[in-house]
Amino acid sequence: MTALAPYACQPSDSRGRLHPESLSTFRSPWQRDRDRIIHSSAFRRLKHKTQVFVEHDGEAYRGDYFRTRLTHTIEVAQVARTIAGALGLNTDLAETVALAHDLGHPPFGHTGEDALAALMAPHGGFDHNAQALRIVTRLERHYADFDGLNLTWEALEGIAKHNGPVLAPLPYALAAVNAQWDLELHTNASAEAQVAAVADDVAYNHHDLHDGLRAGLFTEAELAELPVIGPAxxxxxxxxxxxxxxxxxxxxxxxxxxxxxxxxxxxxQNRLTSLQPRSVDEIRGMEGPIIRFSKPLYQNIKAIKSFLFTRMYRAPAVVVERENVTRMLNDLFPLYLASPERMPDQWRDAALALPDQTARARLVLDYVAGMTDRYAIAEHQRLFAA
Structure with a gap:
């Protein structure tokens, strides 16, 4: 095994798990975290959660070739392992954070997140990173000794702040986890978690270009006018x-x-050579992220993102679909909140046992955010069909 760089996260230095467990004979702590994520229910549901195009019968953009949250996550994990390996970082931890980074996304992509954030505004808000933490610390309930997956501190830190330090006010789900185990939210994440964040950017910029072309939202000739893409x-x-x-x-x-x-x-590589960090804590204490695009490429990517925003994310047909799925969530959430008996038995019983409206809203959020696109659509048809 290749030796890790001094600024990498070392398995022997892990801060461990909230609920102590004996070490695995065959796997490092982060290999074990990775495997728990892959075998989780939330990870499997990513198969039927989409990025931009909604997955259900009858849609103009329906097709097996478009990315889902699951295929996107696998692509992010591959990129993260490649970059982490080239930099002497811990590839298992980078992969773990990459595999977990989208677990908290609700149905219908960012449109679903926007809708749930508005619905939850009176009850502490909604953020998909915070929801991912809630899933891996509480909502996955398969183990006899604890709720959640009992991931290591480094994995939880990476999920919480792979996009950078998190400042107050905190989403309630993140505040609850941080109160139980301080994730040092004011600092940067490890270099491995930063790699996962950049890998996310690489993956979605790349695959949104593919998916937009396949959907006929723009042409190769139009892309050829953009920086980086035109020369390619x-x-x-x-x-x-x-x-x-x-x-x-x-x-x-x-x-x-x-x-x-x-x-x-x-x-x-240039920044690491120049700054010579001697530990992961030095990475965490830096002014900003050490893993990032160069300034020229970042500006070029901004131009590509601007094109995609106009031509793909706000394409007329996509806007219509955004309105449709927002309406579905605006129907479902208040109905479940007012009438918990409309939810499955275990969710109904849990909701009825809660003492106040905010606690009940958070439970309803957990239920709705966990839905796949197709399940949310089916539930809406069942409950609101004329």
Whole structure:
């Protein structure tokens, strides 16, 4: 096994688990965390939670080729392992954070998150990172000795702040976990968690270009006007004149993917060489993240994101779908809150036993946020069909 860099998270230095467990004979603490996430119910449900396009019959954009939260998560984990390995970081921890980073997403992607955040505003709000922590510390209930997955401190830290320090006011779900076990939310996360965050950016920028093309929301010719992407298409045309359209698209976007990954690695290597951090705590104490894109590439990515926002995330057909799914959640959530008997027995009984409206709203949130796209649609049809 290749020796880890001094600024990497070392398995022997893990701060352990909230509920002490004996060490595994075969797996490091973060291999064990990774495996628990993969075998969790929430991870399986990612298969039927979508990024941009809603998954159900009859949709113009329905198709097995579009990414779901699950396929996106697998892609993020692959990128995270690649970058972490190149930098001498702990690949198992980077992969663990990557696999967990979207567990808290509700149905219908960011549209669902926006809708639930508005519905929960009187009750402490909603944030998908905080909800992921709630899932892995409380809602997964498969073990005899504890609720949740009993992940290590480093995994929980990475889930909480892979996008950077988290400042007050905290979402209630995050505040509850942090009160039980201080995650040092005012500091940066480990380099491994930062890698997971950048890997998320790489993956979704890459696959949203693929999915938008497949959905017919824009063309290769339009993409060729953008930075990074235009030169990638030009290089493919130079090397493979007359290449068929599908191969041309994949070859070009594969190069865009490579540019992003190589840029992150090069920038991190330069900064690590310059700053010479001697421990993971020095990484946590830095002014900002050490894992990031170069400034020129970051500006180019901003231009690509701006294009995707206009042409994909706010495309007319997608906006109509956003309105439809927002309406569904605006129907379902108040109904369950007012009439808990509409939920399955275990959720109904738990809701009726709660002392106040806020506690009940949080339980309803757990139920609704855990739904897949198709289940939420089916429930709405069952409860609101004329």
């Amino acid at each position: 298409f030009a290089e493919v045309d130079r090397l493979y004149p007359g290449l068929d359209a599908t191969r041309r698209r994949y070859e070009a976007l594969r190069r865009v993917f490579g540019v992003m990954v190589e840029d992150v690695i090069a920038v991190a």
